Amino acid sequence: MSKTQKGMSLGALVLMIFTSVFGFANGPVAYYLMGYGSIIFYVLAAIFFFIPFALMMAEYGSAIKGENSGMYKWLEVSVSPRFAFVATFMWFASYVIWMVSTSSKxxxxxxxxxxxxxxxxxxxxxxxxxxxxxxxxxxxWMITVTFISIKGVKGIVKVTSLGGLAVTSLNAVLLVISGIILVANGGKLAQPFEHIMSSPNPAYQSPLAMLGFAVFAIFAYGGLETLGAMVDKTDKPEKTFPRAIIISAIVISVGYALGIFLWGVSTNWNTVLSGKTTNLGNISYVMMNNLGFEFGKAIGLKEAAAITMGNWFARYTGLGMFLAYSGAFFSLTYSPLKTLIMGTPKKLWPKKFTVLNKNGMPSYAMWIQCALVVTIILVASFGASDPRQFYNVLTLMANVSITLPYLFLIYAFPKFKKKEGLDRPFQVYKSYSTTVIVSTVVFILVLGANVFTIIQPIIDGAGPKDTIWMLAGPIGFSIISIIIYQAYVNRTKNDK
Structure with missing residues (x-):
């Protein structure tokens, strides 16, 4: 292999995985829900989910290659076309729920x-x-973004990439500023470091609620299904890829653990986060505002000046997050939909869905998607009793819908390993018994986390409303996918 053809090095791959997976906002959410206790969940999720699942995706990607290689092709080869379509449609549905959640935030x-x-x-x-x-x-917002995306969004995405840089810089801000506050306060933490397995949040006191938090830990490592395509682009993948996964898991879990601990330097849970106006939608800005306020106090500013300092910290965070959200939104309004339509048999869809406009966008399908998102937003916003419930339910809906497609990929993995006639240049799970054991453990972990999250509101006495919201998306989209595929089967029979 020539130097120009040489694949990614270990360092480059670790950096790519880190930037793809690590999310600044996951730290504030974890601290708000579970305090220091979230550290253990994030570390366990790295060991029992991140590493084994990422290596599964790497094996899929290395064995089933080609222009249309991806989730649908992997599952079609491993199980069946029907199974592959339902799973891929659920994957697409998770982005629809993400758009519902994010457009409101x-x-x-x-x-x-x-x-x-x-x-x-x-x-x-x-x-x-x-x-x-x-x-x-x-x-x-959804209608406007769809209209602009149909026209082409290259220029906008370049501008909004600045938001990604701003959000990334927040990690450095948290590290440096927390260090200054810690020194100025003589090493005293705002939130005492005790009872690491308990949560200061009243809603996360029961063992069931704590197990439900596991879905947040799994969500924090989301996006791993895209790693399969990186195997062929890696130098000496048999050695480099497993090492990169393990190093990335260590770096990311340590990063999350350090971030959660540093929030305790400036943020006392009962003083700062227990108010009714604090929710999963604004938690990052509340905590960054408080970080700036405590920094102002630490360097000797008067209270009014410290409050102003806090507001500027929040402004910087808000601007960065808005630009990052915008960039992601303009991309995700068409990318998953286009992948779904172009990566599955064309006969599955009405002709209008598969037609691309002069900008390469499936414009008709995008407007149908927009109408669906708008409908769900209206039902959710007019059905919620207060802002806290609204944002909490939206976040839980997004977490559940995004982690559920992983179950299809994990379930299919042992079947994929038994398939004959595949060229397997990259293998980690060489024993079939090891494959079954690892797949079973990871499957139970992801399934259990989602089940606990879904039933927690009922167990806590909040009623079935939140549970129904979390179930509505997966069940509704599963039914739609089955109807679409059965219509395709019927059309194929008639054609024959």
Whole structure:
């Protein structure tokens, strides 16, 4: 292999995995829900999910190659076309739920960028609640983004990539500023480091609730299904790829653990996070605002100046997160949909769905997708009783829907290993018994985390409403996928 053909080195692959997986916002969410106890969950998720699952994806990607290689092709070869389509449609559905969740949250960083704090809960007009107004604004956002995306978004994505850099820089801000605060306070933590397996959050006191938190830990390592395509681009993949996965797991889990610990330097849970206006939608901005405030106090500023300092920290976070959300949104309005339509048999879809406009976008399908997202937003925003419930349910819906497709890939892996006639240049799981044991453990972990998350509201006495919301997406999209595939089967029979 010539130097120009040489694949990615170990360092380059670790860096790529880190930037793809590590998310700044996962730290504040973990601290808000479980305090220091979340550290153990994140480390366990790295050991029992991140490493084995990533290596499974690497084996899929190395054995089943080609232009249309991906989730559908992997599962079609391993199990069946019907199974592959339902799983791929569920994967696409997870991005629909992500758009529902994020379009409703995107105005939190936007208002924070201008005002220094979340202003969405203060919106009210025409007799509508703040949640309902945010829902209507989210619908307008979705329609606008779809309209612009259909025209082509290359320029916009380049601009919004600055948001990604800003969000990445927040990790450095947290590290440096927390260090200064810790020294200034004589090593004293704002949140005492004790009872590591207990949570300061009243909603996460029971063992069941703590197990439900596992879905957040798994979600923090999301996006691993894309790693399969990297095997062929890696130098000496048999040695380099497993090493990169293990090193990445260590680096990312240590990064999360350090970040969660550092939040305890500036943020006392009961003092800062127990208010009714704090929720899973604005937690990052609340904690960054407080970090700036505590930094101001640590360097001797008066209270008014420290408050201003906190607002500027929140503004910077809000601007970065808004730009990052925007960039992701413009990409995800067409990318998963296009992958679904172009990566599955064309006869599955009405002709209008498969037609690409002059910008290479499936415009008709994108407007159908937009209508679906808008409908779900309206039902969710007008059905929620308060902002906290609204954002919490949206976050849980997104976590469950994004982690469920992993179950299809894990379930199919032992079947993939038994398939004959495949060229397997990269293998980690060489024993079939090891494959079954590892797949079973990871499958139970992901399934259990989702089940605990879904049933927790009922066990805690909150009623079945939140559980119904979390189940509605997966069940609804499963039914749609089965109907689409059965219609395809019927059409094929008639054609024959």
């Amino acid at each position: 995107v105005f939190i960083p936007l208002t924070t960028a201008f005002a220094g704090s979340d202003q969405t809960q203060k919106l009210s007009m025409f007799g509508l609640t703040s949640t309902q107004i945010v829902g209507l604004m989210a619908c307008l």
